Amino acid sequence: MKEYVLMKGNEAIAEAAILAGADAYFGYPITPQSEVLEYLMAEKPHERTGMVVLQAESEVAAINMVYGGAGCGRKVFTSSSSPGISLKQEGLSYIAGAELPCLVVNVVRAGPGLGTIQTAQSDYFQSVKGGGHGDYRLIVLAPASVQEMADFVGLGFDLAFKYRNPAMILTDGALGQMMEKVMFSEQQPRMTEFPEWATTGKSPGRERNIITSLDLDSAQQEKFNLKLQAKYRKMEEEEVRYELIDCQDAEYLLVAYGTSARICQKSVQLAREKGIKVGLLRPITLFPFPKKPLKDMAPNLKGILSVEMSAGQMVEDVLLAVNGRVRVEHFGRMGGMIPSPDEITGALENIFIKGTDHG
């Protein structure tokens, strides 16, 4: 019988991965995501499903272990928080370049540098714009509840294998640490057959498989770059996910993901109590970004407020999406500070209605 359990977001990710039939996890401790590795070690998934769990010597080693496991066609994942994700960028670039499927979880904390262990959303750029060297993209999923933290593990693996591309769950310290009810899906069996490109040992019947991102011939390398870009355009056509809340009659729109979207739901309610017609667009995929719904809604809006716990990163994608059709401003807190619903409603009023704040 399926029932709800009360669990931390980080633990939900770990449990969901075991249930999704993941083959391996490689990680390194960092606050506020260490519960992923702790939960996996305590759960003994090698006994439950045969899953491999290994604490690596560094985030660099962990992401390269992911490369190795993904190269064998296995369902492998890692998790970390912002400074650790910075260290993984080299590996992510190689994984994208070698077209390997894998899942990376970033439980974001405030930066730059060591910053603080408190929650933030200031890793948007390094997640959706590439992050490492070269032209590449990650599939980026942004959960807004512990339930979605769990659900997006399976979704992330599915999309990663569908496109042979690394997928990232971009969440934050608040969602990682908070406890909520969550219902898990049934245990999926681990894979027994592996993709034809995987390095599983060259059986006599086939050519050898090579996992590499190297092509010294510029013309060939450009051809490969174009192939990657075509893949990213296909994602933009087929994989955009978002949620609309109270948008039917909205004159103003809040755009927010993750923890900020949770807070904005309350802000919408508070604003509507004051008679301001506000809606919320919550991007679920940050790459591909929901450009089209924003573009389509823009002519009917008086203003868009992009709300993010950062200095204003996602707002650039909102601006590109509406391309001048409507005024777009950013509101955010930084350094681990979480905005209150009132603060956001107040910012909306001050910027767009009273005009006392120019955004």
Added chain:
Amino acid sequence: MAENLKTQDIIKAENLVYSKTPVLTDNVMHYCPGCGHGTAHRLIAEVIEEMDIQADTIGIAPVGCSVLMYNYLDIDMQQAAHGRAPAIATAVKRLMPAKYVFTYQGDGDLAAIGTAETIHACNRGENIAIFFVNNGIYGMTGGQMAPTTLPNMKSSTSPYGRDVELMGNPLKITELVAQLPGTWYVTRQAVHTPSAVRKAKKAVRRAFENQKLKKGLSLIEIVSNCNSGWKMSPVQANAWMEENMLPFYPLGDIKLEGNLLAKE
């Protein structure tokens, strides 16, 4: 002898004394004439053929001169980021414990940028083989100083010789990892003479066979010349290697069956 043989006699199977192992592809190697990489590749390929493990072997290529190793060995291979091959091999082996897994790395890759991955794979006792080609220089990038460059040895980034006061000392990483409980077999070999090649091949074979024991990691260092980087002819480079490299990096087993060998 040979002049009395006709072509049809020469090609008879009973007169065959040497052939290329089918585990090597027909691709023309890009290595400089006289470099040890070609011989080291061939030894690994021959052992894979002799043990009949072509379908069960996964190799990890490094960044450096041997980055394109996957063009030459007819086995499944992954190409690693610079220095990360032992981390990749760790995952491959843990996910497919019945397979034979090896990395092939140069001195800059293994002993500079990949030091952490090397030491921790060794210390965890991963059941893999590491083939470590040490030529005391960064070959592919044009002859810069490596972690294994000898004191006073010239390179493009130590043009007046390696000044250990300024640039630090060469790292004997093979002796270092032999101290770790996770290593089962640690040896230093060379491939510049026929007898050295025969000994090196035995070491390569042992490194593959050890994986069946699940006792820990085997690291085979192969001291090689880099005649291009050293700005010498292949013959001069081998002579220089014997006179200078081998006294500092002496050949022979360092650790056998998990036991450090006493120095003579």
